[in-house]
Amino acid sequence: MSMNPMARMNPTDLYLLLIGLVAAERLAELAIARRNTRWSLSRGAVEYGRGHYPAMVALHTALLLGCVVEPLVADRPFLPVLGQAALALVLAAQTLRWWCIGTLGTRWNTRVLVVPGLPLVAAGPYRLLRHPNYVAVVVEGAALPLVHTAWVTAAGFTVLNLLLLAVRIRCEEDALAHAAPVYRSPVPAEGRAR
Numbered sequence: 001m002s003m004n005p006m007a008r009m010n011p012t013d014l015y016l017l018l019i020g021l022v023a024a025e026r027l028a029e030l031a032i033a034r035r036n037t038r039w040s041l042s043r044g045a046v047e048y049g050r051g052h053y054p055a056m057v058a059l060h061t062a063l064l065l066g067c068v069v070e071p072l073v074a075d076r077p078f079l080p081v082l083g084q085a086a087l088a089l090v091l092a093a094q095t096l097r098w099w100c101i102g103t104l105g106t107r108w109n110t111r112v113l114v115v116p117g118l119p120l121v122a123a124g125p126y127r128l129l130r131h132p133n134y135v136a137v138v139v140e141g142a143a144l145p146l147v148h149t150a151w152v153t154a155a156g157f158t159v160l161n162l163l164l165l166a167v168r169i170r171c172e173e174d175a176l177a178h179a180a181p182v183y184r185s186p187v188p189a190e191g192r193a194r
Contacts, residue, residue: 011078011083012071012078012148015071015078015083015147015148018147019064019067019144022064022144023064025094029101029110030110032101032108033109033110033111035106036106036107036108036109036113037109037111039106040106040107040109040113040115043115043116044116045113045114046113046116046175046179047111047112047113048112048113048171048172048174048175049111049112049167049168049171049172049175050111052167052168052171053110053111055164056110056164056168059157059160059161059164062157063141063144063145063157066145066150066153066156066157067144067145067148067150070145070153071148071149074150074152076148076149077149078149079149082146082149083146086144086146086147087143087147089139089140089143090140090143090144090147093135093136094136094140096125096132096133096139097133097136097140099124099125099132100124100125100126100132100133102124103126104126107121112168112171112172112175114175114178114179118179130173131169131172134168134169137161137165138158138161138165141154141157141161142154142157142158145157
């Protein structure tokens with residue numbers, strides 16, 4: 001007999017525990033963001049895109065609610081192959097997200113805040129992508145519901161998130177270009193990786 005209490009839990013209980021852990025992680029992110037907002041504002045940060053922020057909060061809250069409600073109400077089965085693959089993607093997305101948070105440090109935020117005079121970050125995942133955190137958001141938003149076959153939540157979040165990210169990324173691009181005009185400069189041919 002196993003002494004591990006998690007070994008006795010059914011897949012739905014384990015999934016709900018996962019959603020609870022992700023919700024706790026979101027609360028930790030918000031606490032970090034609040035602290036970083038104070039840091040940025042004390043250094044003269046300018047906020048961009050304030051109008052779309054409530055929609056982003058609502059969509060991410062709806063994702064977590066959908067992850068709980070759909071499997072229970074629609075009696076979605078747990079499919080081990082799908083669930084394990086989706087869980088691996090969720091864990092990869094979390095790793096990428098925290099790499100972004102660690103790389104940006106006090107400059108990471110859930111809001112679009114630009115502190116004048118600070119150089120652009122080109123370390124960590126930002127060496128490879130302009131918006132790596134949004135890769136994590138897209139992957140997690142599709143994969144988290146699929147851990148327990150909540151395909152309606154996965155599809156709905158993905159579509160709405162892509163629409164919202166189009167607004168969000170354009171906002172960030174404009175904010176960064178305003179703060180650092182070289183941000184949009186193309187890389188000269190001799191500087192491109194071969």
